[in-house]
């Protein structure tokens with residue numbers, strides 16, 4: 001299980017960086033693991049449907065349990081072939097599975113970034129030494145507008161897709177640094 005004993009520093013950086021997600025619509029955590037990103041999405045956007053996607057059923061079970069413990073009824077834990085998945089998502093947050101290899105990662109990102117709504121965007125956190133800069137170049141080569149929005153301790157956060165709307169008086173600005181759901185929730189397998 002990825003980062004079973006602590007919140008991954010890359011995931012932490014993503015959470016510290018991302019602006020407030022849309023309040024409604026379909027939001028995707030690509031490679032949800034035990035659910036730290038999905039749970040924050042769901043807590044910050046309680047009227048949105050959050051799709052927590054993973055190939056690992058044990059991870060999905062943990063994510064489901066953590067969402068239930070946090071009282072977040074808007075998290076749907078699914079595998080990539082789930083028929084309920086929406087064809088369009090407004091936002092993707094992801095600490096993607098880099099270790100599946102470059103080719104598989106590119107296919108994975110092409111598949112899910114292709115579901116972004118017009119104006120939607122993805123936030124991806126990637127370690128520099130695991131290829132953040134080459135991923136940045138690849139995304140641009142695929143025609144995505146990409147911007148590095150944060151860098152810390154060897155991690156990069158890339159925004160891919162439309163730029164976040166400029167916060168105005170009637171729009172929420174970046175999410176304040178607040179804990180959201182209890183991220184100390186269970187990351188150990190049941191049983």
Ligand SMILES: C[S@@+](CC[C@H](N)C(=O)[O-])C[C@H]1O[C@@H](n2cnc3c(N)ncnc32)[C@H](O)[C@@H]1O
Nearest residue numbers: 002011031032033053054055056059095096097
């Ligand atoms: C780096 S971990 C991130 C986990 C969690 N989001 C976090 O921040 O702690 C990447 C996750 O992607 C999942 N994964 C691997 N291949 C995948 C695929 N093809 N589709 C969806 N998820 C995948 C892994 O099982 C793993 O849980």
